[in-house]
Amino acid sequence: MIPAHVPERRYAIFAEGRFEGAKTAHGLLRYGKDEVVCVMDSAPAGRSVLEVAPDLRRDAPIVGTVEEALAYSPTSLLVGIAPAGGRLPDEWRDSIAEAAEAGLEIVSGLHQRLAPEFPKVKVWDVREPPDDVPLFSGEGFGVGPKVALTVGTSSAIGKMTATLEIERAARERGVSTSFAATGQTGIVISGWGICVDAVVSDFIAGAAEQLVLEAAKTSPDLILVEGQGSLGHPAYSGVTLGLLHGSCADCLILCADASDDEIMAGVPRPAVSQAARLYEEVASLVKPAPVVAVSVNTRGLEDGEAEEFVAKLAHETGLLAADPIRGSAATILDAILEAPKTGATKR
């Protein structure tokens, strides 16, 4: 949600019964700038975050009740898990109400909006788009900083993670960045953004453009836009292309993995080299945006296999390929920094 500048939060993360698989909770712990004072999940209560999930990089106590969480003086309760069916279960409602009564802001990335459920407290429904998103205007073509966008050969392939790892590499290098979040977890992590798939279709590109214009306001060296979906995902390709054109990207980082699972409904993943070429060609209808690197998700592979797979993709595509988790995003950052800023396509 725009605007970019929000108060700092001290989060208690509500993850009752499922902290282990809680994507938004994990994202906030791993990449968020806001403080996390505790996690609420009664089964592992008494242990700590790093005891339960050692890869999350920062620790916090795990507690079993709202009352215990309040002892850590949170400002906000993050609903860090997604219920089956997308509706708020009754057993969560009591805990959220208790936190709200204690004066906490409720932060939720659920599809179901919580503001109407808790009308008397401060609720940030992260998926709710601003109500004044304009149509795409072309103003984004004039944005000063270079804009890099992650795209993928499928959805759920690690685009957000790649983007945040590139941001981390930039921070370590002293390159200033603005991360433009486009999905609920990214928005919770960065404290602002627009959930582009929740915007009315006419305004997808306009929302992406507004994000980039907003990100440019701090005059960063680099704007990193979190990608969504995939050009070949039959359910989400519209969001992907609206984001590609609307963000006025100067270059693309193609995220790929070693899976050959179908995207959905029998539709196969495209070859990485075909995907790279097609993203470039479709982008260039509006504004050239070369794919400058392949960010490889090697989850599930052994170290040796992972190295081979990264090398294979580099060979196949003729592009730099790197694994930002097992390795580092530093070389991907180099490729982005070396890419020229492009202008809109001209006749």
Next chain:
Amino acid sequence: MIPAHVPERRYAIFAEGRFEGAKTAHGLLRYGKDEVVCVMDSAPAGRSVLEVAPDLRRDAPIVGTVEEALAYSPTSLLVGIAPAGGRLPDEWRDSIAEAAEAGLEIVSGLHQRLAPEFPKVKVWDVREPPDDVPLFSGEGFGVGPKVALTVGTSSAIGKMTATLEIERAARERGVSTSFAATGQTGIVISGWGICVDAVVSDFIAGAAEQLVLEAAKTSPDLILVEGQGSLGHPAYSGVTLGLLHGSCADCLILCADASDDEIMAGVPRPAVSQAARLYEEVASLVKPAPVVAVSVNTRGLEDGEAEEFVAKLAHETGLLAADPIRGSAATILDAILEAPKTGATKR
């Protein structure tokens, strides 16, 4: 709006001050199946539709007031014009309220929804999507009839007109069709459909798939899907691609014109042959859909120029090209009927 089967309407078309440029009014007169009993526009009142706009193919009296319109026993008032700024002007409100008080249904394709403005009467806000559009599921891959979708080198290039002319050619040939409308004018013309650019982005493809599933229910020989936007239109490309993948099209008709105006914000129209190739390649990520014909909009050209231009596009693309308005859509229909039904892309 789904469902497909709606009562027949007798329309009075409200077009005060601007009947001449009223796109939805003209579309309904030219292609609609519902009766049009009169048009309301006080300046040309007393004349007839064909006196003012001879190319509209069917006549109706033009009247100056709601009272006069009521004498023709309409069931519905169509707000047939779009106000500057998208809000309902006060001077229209009185007329619409008068019609509503007389018991007429109000039919509106405005961005602004009229149901909340006139809570006590029957309002059909054509742009309002159904509230239960599901995500794309892949069920559309199994649709029985062949699905043809119009696409374009730019927006506002005549995709709806081409689709409706192909429908007319099919009717004359005894080929049964179902026209799946995706924009407000098409929906008013056919009496059902979903305005896909008004759907939340996550559901564009799902909406397109629902349209095709609905259109298949009458078991037509052919489903004709009205296209939207353009793959190279920076503001609307997301809608275009969501519709392309979601409709599970078997073949495409590429709409082109003789203009070399920019699409918007300096972005040029792509070459017709490039557009054809790129639509095919992007479609085939999900389901092959060859471009089987170019439908040429020759508005503004002299007859001889038009013929040359159509021939030039046929030569450039290697495809059948035809002008459905100056000529006929019969050959385009042939090309569609000859195209095979395709299946979803397999590995």
